[in-house]
Amino acid sequence: MAAGMPDTAESPDKTRQRILTAAAEVFAETGFRNATIRQIVEKAGANIAAVNYHFGGKNQLYTAVFEQAMSAGFAEYPVNLDLPPDPTPEQRLLAFVRSFFLRAFVGQGCGTHLGRLILREMVEPTAELNRRITDTMRPMAEHLRQIVQQIVSRPLSDDEAFLFSTSIISQVVFHKHCREVIARMFPSRTYGRDELEQLARHVTDFSIAGLHAMRSKAIGKRAP
Amino acid sequence: MAAGMPDTAESPDKTRQRILTAAAEVFAETGFRNATIRQIVEKAGANIAAVNYHFGGKNQLYTAVFEQAMSAGFAEYPVNLDLPPDPTPEQRLLAFVRSFFLRAFVGQGCGTHLGRLILREMVEPTAELNRRITDTMRPMAEHLRQIVQQIVSRPLSDDEAFLFSTSIISQVVFHKHCREVIARMFPSRTYGRDELEQLARHVTDFSIAGLHAMRSKAIGKRAP
Amino acid sequence: MAAGMPDTAESPDKTRQRILTAAAEVFAETGFRNATIRQIVEKAGANIAAVNYHFGGKNQLYTAVFEQAMSAGFAEYPVNLDLPPDPTPEQRLLAFVRSFFLRAFVGQGCGTHLGRLILREMVEPTAELNRRITDTMRPMAEHLRQIVQQIVSRPLSDDEAFLFSTSIISQVVFHKHCREVIARMFPSRTYGRDELEQLARHVTDFSIAGLHAMRSKAIGKRAP
Amino acid sequence: MAAGMPDTAESPDKTRQRILTAAAEVFAETGFRNATIRQIVEKAGANIAAVNYHFGGKNQLYTAVFEQAMSAGFAEYPVNLDLPPDPTPEQRLLAFVRSFFLRAFVGQGCGTHLGRLILREMVEPTAELNRRITDTMRPMAEHLRQIVQQIVSRPLSDDEAFLFSTSIISQVVFHKHCREVIARMFPSRTYGRDELEQLARHVTDFSIAGLHAMRSKAIGKRAP
DNA sequence: AATGAATGAGCCTTCATTCAT
DNA sequence: GATGAATGAAGGCTCATTCAT
Numbered sequence: 001m002a003a004g005m006p007d008t009a010e011s012p013d014k015t016r017q018r019i020l021t022a023a024a025e026v027f028a029e030t031g032f033r034n035a036t037i038r039q040i041v042e043k044a045g046a047n048i049a050a051v052n053y054h055f056g057g058k059n060q061l062y063t064a065v066f067e068q069a070m071s072a073g074f075a076e077y078p079v080n081l082d083l084p085p086d087p088t089p090e091q092r093l094l095a096f097v098r099s100f101f102l103r104a105f106v107g108q109g110c111g112t113h114l115g116r117l118i119l120r121e122m123v124e125p126t127a128e129l130n131r132r133i134t135d136t137m138r139p140m141a142e143h144l145r146q147i148v149q150q151i152v153s154r155p156l157s158d159d160e161a162f163l164f165s166t167s168i169i170s171q172v173v174f175h176k177h178c179r180e181v182i183a184r185m186f187p188s189r190t191y192g193r194d195e196l197e198q199l200a201r202h203v204t205d206f207s208i209a210g211l212h213a214m215r216s217k218a219i220g221k222r223a224p
Numbered sequence: 225m226a227a228g229m230p231d232t233a234e235s236p237d238k239t240r241q242r243i244l245t246a247a248a249e250v251f252a253e254t255g256f257r258n259a260t261i262r263q264i265v266e267k268a269g270a271n272i273a274a275v276n277y278h279f280g281g282k283n284q285l286y287t288a289v290f291e292q293a294m295s296a297g298f299a300e301y302p303v304n305l306d307l308p309p310d311p312t313p314e315q316r317l318l319a320f321v322r323s324f325f326l327r328a329f330v331g332q333g334c335g336t337h338l339g340r341l342i343l344r345e346m347v348e349p350t351a352e353l354n355r356r357i358t359d360t361m362r363p364m365a366e367h368l369r370q371i372v373q374q375i376v377s378r379p380l381s382d383d384e385a386f387l388f389s390t391s392i393i394s395q396v397v398f399h400k401h402c403r404e405v406i407a408r409m410f411p412s413r414t415y416g417r418d419e420l421e422q423l424a425r426h427v428t429d430f431s432i433a434g435l436h437a438m439r440s441k442a443i444g445k446r447a448p
Numbered sequence: 449m450a451a452g453m454p455d456t457a458e459s460p461d462k463t464r465q466r467i468l469t470a471a472a473e474v475f476a477e478t479g480f481r482n483a484t485i486r487q488i489v490e491k492a493g494a495n496i497a498a499v500n501y502h503f504g505g506k507n508q509l510y511t512a513v514f515e516q517a518m519s520a521g522f523a524e525y526p527v528n529l530d531l532p533p534d535p536t537p538e539q540r541l542l543a544f545v546r547s548f549f550l551r552a553f554v555g556q557g558c559g560t561h562l563g564r565l566i567l568r569e570m571v572e573p574t575a576e577l578n579r580r581i582t583d584t585m586r587p588m589a590e591h592l593r594q595i596v597q598q599i600v601s602r603p604l605s606d607d608e609a610f611l612f613s614t615s616i617i618s619q620v621v622f623h624k625h626c627r628e629v630i631a632r633m634f635p636s637r638t639y640g641r642d643e644l645e646q647l648a649r650h651v652t653d654f655s656i657a658g659l660h661a662m663r664s665k666a667i668g669k670r671a672p
Numbered sequence: 673m674a675a676g677m678p679d680t681a682e683s684p685d686k687t688r689q690r691i692l693t694a695a696a697e698v699f700a701e702t703g704f705r706n707a708t709i710r711q712i713v714e715k716a717g718a719n720i721a722a723v724n725y726h727f728g729g730k731n732q733l734y735t736a737v738f739e740q741a742m743s744a745g746f747a748e749y750p751v752n753l754d755l756p757p758d759p760t761p762e763q764r765l766l767a768f769v770r771s772f773f774l775r776a777f778v779g780q781g782c783g784t785h786l787g788r789l790i791l792r793e794m795v796e797p798t799a800e801l802n803r804r805i806t807d808t809m810r811p812m813a814e815h816l817r818q819i820v821q822q823i824v825s826r827p828l829s830d831d832e833a834f835l836f837s838t839s840i841i842s843q844v845v846f847h848k849h850c851r852e853v854i855a856r857m858f859p860s861r862t863y864g865r866d867e868l869e870q871l872a873r874h875v876t877d878f879s880i881a882g883l884h885a886m887r888s889k890a891i892g893k894r895a896p
Numbered sequence: 897a898a899t900g901a902a903t904g905a906g907c908c909t910t911c912a913t914t915c916a917t
Numbered sequence: 918g919a920t921g922a923a924t925g926a927a928g929g930c931t932c933a934t935t936c937a938t
Contacts, residue, residue, distance in 0.1 A: 047899050123347045125404045163426045174394030177401045180349045202387045209437030210430035571795045573852045611874045622842030625849045628797045650835045654882035661881030
């Protein structure tokens with residue numbers, strides 16, 4: 001800000017941001033443990049000591065990456081994406097499913113990284129996972145439960161809510177989780193825009209049919 | 225406890241087998257990369273060189289663990305578990321789903337490890353993943369496709385087979401993949417025997433409803 | 449000697465150079481395979497990771513040592529050492545032989561290491577040997593062949609050039625190659641400066657006599 | 673020897689001998705340090721513990737190999753090979769040189785191994801080298817000195833004897849020592865029977881010319 | 897604010913040797 | 918007499934981190 005600033009004025013906090021961007025890609029691609037600091041700073045065009053300087057270490061860098069990816073992902077594709085006013089429950093479910101797919105697969109940015117980062121957390125949880133559950137997953141689960149309840153047109157027990165919600169959400173996250181297997185078994189699947197729309201449509205239809213069948217069928221409490 | 229007393233009575237099983245057992249646990253728990261040979265042999269009560277002697281290295285040990293877990297898991301819970309003669313398609317689907325759940329969640333042994341090992345492979349593929357796809361996943365996918373086709377009562381396009389099969393299989397693997405999240409969000413879920421039966425029943429019913437709804441609804445080919 | 453006192457005064461030379469120097473000694477003394485990185489860095493007063501940091505690994509360190517020894521050795525004692533302008537062929541041969549002896553035996557530095565390093569390469573070749581043949585031995589062989597041709601005063605067949613050149617060069621390298629045997633059988637031989645001059649004189653005279661005798665005696669082509 | 677001997681009667685000490693033969697090849701080919709016991713016993717078709725059982729360890733096996741190769745090599749090609757009665761000094765020199773070449777290069781057996789084993793000892797001496805000097809090299813050096821003295825037709829000082837003898841012997845051993853370099857620079861050199869005869873002839877002629885030139889030229893004593 | 901040099905712990909692997917059969 | 922199993926030391930290398938500038 002000073003008048004006599006050196007010619008580094010163009011990169012005030014650029015190094016920090018470049019590292020953050022590079023780290024998001026590398027962590028998403030190769031995981032926390034496999035990723036090396038050298039790999040990240042090389043991609044960011046920074047010095048090897050910069051990570052420790054700016055973030056304090058590999059762990060803290062990971063946390064920073066996660067938080068940025070989280071906030072950016074949901075900003076672009078909210079759960080009520082493209083919903084008309086006074087939507088039907090079925091429309092709300094489609095929006096939920098569709099926004100999830102788009103967030104996870106469209107573009108090269110934070111959203112697609114986020115899915116993979118969370119997947120990594122599921123396999124090898126760190127302190128981040130607990131934060132994401134509180135911040136994001138619980139609200140989403142509650143949101144989905146209400147949609148389901150509207151579709152089934154009756155109050156649901158916790159058991160039923162769990163079963164119905166997981167039946168739906170599982171069909172979405174599957175494509176992210178089993179990415180590597182699908183790529184090998186069905187190489188023609190590229191998850192382009194059209195394919196994602198088809199996928200969202202199918203998951204919604206399939207699930208609505210399942211839910212309707214459950215309308216009159218109460219599922220008993222499990223033994224404690 | 226006496227000094228100089230051989231402990232052979234306590235370790236009748238061969239070193240090779242002890243290493244294999246210990247390795248299955250460690251690999252499932254911490255993954256291939258994170259697991260160290262020292263950790264494994266310590267748990268197995270063997271010397272660090274024993275792994276290279278018996279298996280040739282960390283990689284080959286991993287392969288051996290995988291194969292044992294694979295064969296043991298499917299030996300105990302085959303895909304046609306408890307099927308009556310001349311089963312209906314719905315019965316076959318239930319057997320498929322139910323055996324999957326039991327294989328993945330019952331007991332402390334190979335089957336439960338197997339699920340986590342495969343999950344690890346999905347997040348961080350090694351050469352094993354390709355083998356398991358060829359050996360196991362492709363046959364299972366074909367098996368499931370035939371069941372689905374019987375239920376829908378008409379031939380399916382590749383697109384339809386993919387969508388229907390993934391809608392079903394996703395509901396099963398979800399509980400393994402999102403294990404850590406479910407444990408935190410729904411701690412009462414313990415995946416005991418009763419719960420697994422309920423789960424298998426639900427997934428089958430939900431899916432059959434979804435499939436029946438798709439009976440008359442052809443899904444168009446995707447644009448290339 | 450005081451605790452906490454930095455010893456930078458004692459090690460003004462950079463770590464990289466200290467490692468290079470120590471490595472030359474260790475490699476010359478014990479050979480590439482036998483030498484350990486730990487041994488080298490201990491001698492250099494450096495950390496074990498410094499070798500990988502500065503050179504990339506044991507192999508590359510070896511290459512660096514070789515190249516430094518090579519260039520330093522020939523810089524100090526070029527093949528035309530102390531030659532007058534318009535030298536006679538006999539003078540050129542003496543310079544060739546004499547410079548070889550001096551390079552290989554005088555001082556404690558690079559030149560003396562170089563001879564032993566090359567000897568090691570002959571017994572247990574690595575990728576370096578091929579490089580040294582291309583870089584150094586082929587040019588020297590060609591140089592010697594021209595001297596020999598001038599002395600014999602007639603063009604030489606490849607066979608003759610091979611025989612005459614090896615008869616000369618062998619008398620020089622012998623003292624390096626059989627160093628350990630000579631030290632045991634003739635302990636008074638110390639290869640001091642005077643002795644090296646005498647040796648160079650003798651080898652040159654002996655060889656010139658041999659070459660002169662070959663002037664008129666063509667050696668037939670070998671059967672293929 | 674007993675009547676009731678088991679059916680291993682066919683291999684009374686065969687294992688020991690097979691190991692010895694295999695070890696000679698492996699040691700000559702890859703050197704003492706590089707050679708592994710596994711490599712040797714594999715080649716010999718024996719168990720890995722057999723070396724320690726029969727010889728007591730890798731070191732003792734090496735000694736045993738050396739002694740066998742030594743005695744066998746000189747039995748086949750003695751220094752007076754093919755000499756007529758009352759030979760001239762020149763004939764004796766040719767026999768000396770020629771037998772050396774044949775011993776070192778003809779056949780696949782002990783003699784060719786021996787040369788390489790000794791070369792290894794020169795680069796990295798063990799206790800074996802001292803034994804070979806006493807047993808073999810000193811007698812040969814004395815033998816050569818007498819031949820040289822006859823050719824020069826006058827008594828020689830120790831200095832002269834050393835210079836003349838090394839000038840001759842160096843031309844022979846060179847082809848063994850620099851084997852790897854010659855194979856790369858002159859791949860057409862295969863050291864077949866004809867080539868060895870030509871080589872022996874050349875070295876003898878070249879050396880006799882050198883010696884004759886030294887007839888009248890006394891070499892002064894070196895300063896102590 | 898930022899960097900290149902340097903560190904030390906830890907990993908997988910190899911190898912000669914020993915042990916129990 | 919001979920063997921397969923098991924051992925422990927050591928080697929090269931990688932990596933996150935720290936230090937002095």
